Amino acid sequence: MAHRDTQERLIQTAAGLWHARSYADVGVNEICEAADVRKGSFYHFFASKQELAVAVIDRHWSEAYENVVMPALAAGATPMAQLQELTVGIADEVDRLTDELGVVPGCPFGNLAVELSTIDGAVRERLERLFESQKELLRDLLERAVAAGELPDATDTADAARAMHAYIEGVLLVSKNANDASIVRRLLPLALRLAVEGTPAEAARV
Amino acid sequence: MAHRDTQERLIQTAAGLWHARSYADVGVNEICEAADVRKGSFYHFFASKQELAVAVIDRHWSEAYENVVMPALAAGATPMAQLQELTVGIADEVDRLTDELGVVPGCPFGNLAVELSTIDGAVRERLERLFESQKELLRDLLERAVAAGELPDATDTADAARAMHAYIEGVLLVSKNANDASIVRRLLPLALRLAVEGTPAEAARV
DNA sequence: TGGAAAGTTGACCGGTCAGTCAACGCGAAG
């Protein structure tokens, strides 16, 4: 037979199953069955289940970048508008995946981080580098917002980007647990507030 | 022998192991061994591994309420200061647990939510009710802040509380993946910004 | 003092887990 797309099918099948359920709950056997691949072939392409996880992570990110990040950057007129578009795009994607998978899936990276960061070093490091890229992306946006006068010059864009990234992960986590996709659309745009410094209490503290 | 604290030891041992690693990675056998309890005794007290998970969740929350929430409420002079104290108290607790467990543990509720919300309905519902309580707590604080004049009268305290709750979960998640407890202390206080409405971009959109 | 209830014990269950392996098919390159 020698199908050329065996490896591809394994990655996509595992991505879907893990996103809908969890890494531990979906074993190599089930992935192979769903992808119509025999176990021997699985281990011809991947040395371990964890190695497949790394490939799945890369796949998720390249697809998310293409389907969510790039459209948002194209749609927004100003940096802060692009940020807003990004939150909307994520909400759209969550809606789409909820239909496709039958459950609110949360964040594929956050999910794997929770399950594997204390278990598998390679996965943890891959996720950390990925998170770094995502925070860089947010920070670039914020820097451009400062340059465009949408945010004060003194804005600590690094901290704000870190906070926004964590917030996005948190919103996706709680939406998954509540199994309610609408939470994402309602809550995610509030991320922009994290870029604005100086609340009453912060001022009182200083 | 008939030790009176067998059930207690199981809950505490499981709480620690699951918090440091993950639910799936720590099995009933390992918990029993670490707690010096035979498997038969385990199933005398708990009908299943998942039922122990529910007990562990309750335990985590009662301890967190006692050790983190109550001190923060006592320490803060005003509602917003109490909120600030809460973020500091969480950071303190994360530091303490990091020393105790040897890894940055993240949030016990968020961790279990990711692993079990799509698998076990009972755990998911318990966590959802718990999250509801936590959001109520935050909302009460925000309402009192509005009443005290620390926040504008028009503040949507429900949305702000939801956002802050998600943010806390997100910060704990990324700190766990980075295995860096200092992230919590640096990032968590920014939660207060989520209570302040009206960023430049939000205003531009309206 | 007796007997039920609560708690303990260790052997045991079927199933599943990630991972292995030798044999085989097949297309391409020489």
Next chain:
DNA sequence: CTTCGCGTTGACTGACCGGTCAACTTTCCA
């Protein structure tokens, strides 16, 4: 036409999983 190597196959391994059970000991209370 042969050889080489990628890809495939399915049977197999040993360990471990959550969970069961019947026999036993201890505690409690009447």
